[in-house]
Amino acid sequence: MRVLVVNAGSSTLKLSLLDAADRICAERELDAPRGGIEAEALAAALAGGLGEADAVGHRIVHGGERFAQAVRIDGGVEAELRALVDLAPLHQPKSLAALDAVSAALPGLPAVACFDTAFHATLPPAARTYALPAEWRERWHVRRYGFHGLSHAWVARRAPELLGVEPGLRIVSCHLGAGASLCAIAAGRSLDTTMGFTPLEGLVMATRSGSVDPGLLLWLLERTGMSEPELAAALEHDSGLLGLAGSADMREVLARAAEGDAAAGLALDVYVHRLRAGIAAMSAALGGLDVLAFTGGVGERAPEVRLRAAEGLAFLGVRVDRDRNDAAGADAEITAEGASARTVVLRAREDLEIAAQVRRALGG
DSSP, X not given: OOEEEEEEOSSEEEEEEEOTTOOEEEEEEEEOGGGOOOHXXXXXXXXXXXXXXXXXXXXXXXXXXXXXXOEEOOHHHHHHHHHTGGGSTTTHXXXXXXXXXXXXXXXXXXXXXXXXXXXXXXXXXXXXXXXXXXXXXXXXXXXXXXXXXXXXXXXXXXXXXXXTSOSOOEXXXXXXXXXXXXXXEETTEEEEESOOSSTTSSSOOSSOOOSOOHHHXXXXXXXXXXXXXXXXXXXXXXXXXXXXXXXXXHHHHHHHHHTXXXXXHHHHXXXXXXXXXXXXXXXXXXXXXXXXXXXXXXXXXXXXXXXXXXXXXXXXXXXXXXXXXXXXXXXXXXXXXXXXBEEEEOXXXXXXXXXXXXXXXXXO
């Protein structure tokens, strides 16, 4: 089965056609500012050499409590996806815009929704429950959902394969990109994660704050006259590395920090401090650590971030070989001799995970 994978991001729409052996036949990346999809550009890309597909797999950010696995899209499913926009107002509309555009261009193909939240459906009550009034939790389904599940699910499959071991491992998966999250994986199942009700919770990210004291947010609303939309925009778009260093690009932050820039140095220190603390917390949820996996743009291409994180995790048995770390490409082990936990760098392959889920959903 040839699967067209549709991945709608914050500013781009990525299209990948995978054949039955999961080889990439063709790829296109289209501009999609503010999640807007240009129908003509999409139609031209689909007609201009991508090749014929048998099915379409859409990355959908939020599946709510209803969708714990990939599902074929029909009118009822689409209506439910639209009803979830309130839970992810910055992300769900982009996914739905891509769904509309591709469905209009390829109306005859079966389409499957693959959810970033679904991998975390196995979170135990202790990990998914907020200590909030029962009425809130029951009436508004306020809970921790987790995100980046397609990436973490790929890590759960790929890390044991790369290391040549059985899949029953305790893995901390570090998806570090513009958005960033960690996942505690035991025998292929998510037991804890750093993102929560929204993708704003957890680690420091490119422009997102990560976790902050909710009392601080209330104080800002009460004392500064700031509106709720202004506060939301600042937390999503003006915080993180950008707020600390004036740049959301980790490459620039690393270069400036190496030159002695104080703001960039602080940004890097804060980023790594939160990352180490999160990895330790995920390891505690697992009762130990067998594999530490780095993926995503920063995880794959920033050896200094990996090294600095590992240097604070020796008590978990993590040690990274500097030479192997510096030379690591996609899908490489960087464990130092004598370490009890193994460390790997994995290429983010949500496309392969989506294709696999599409085939399962369609019985292929």
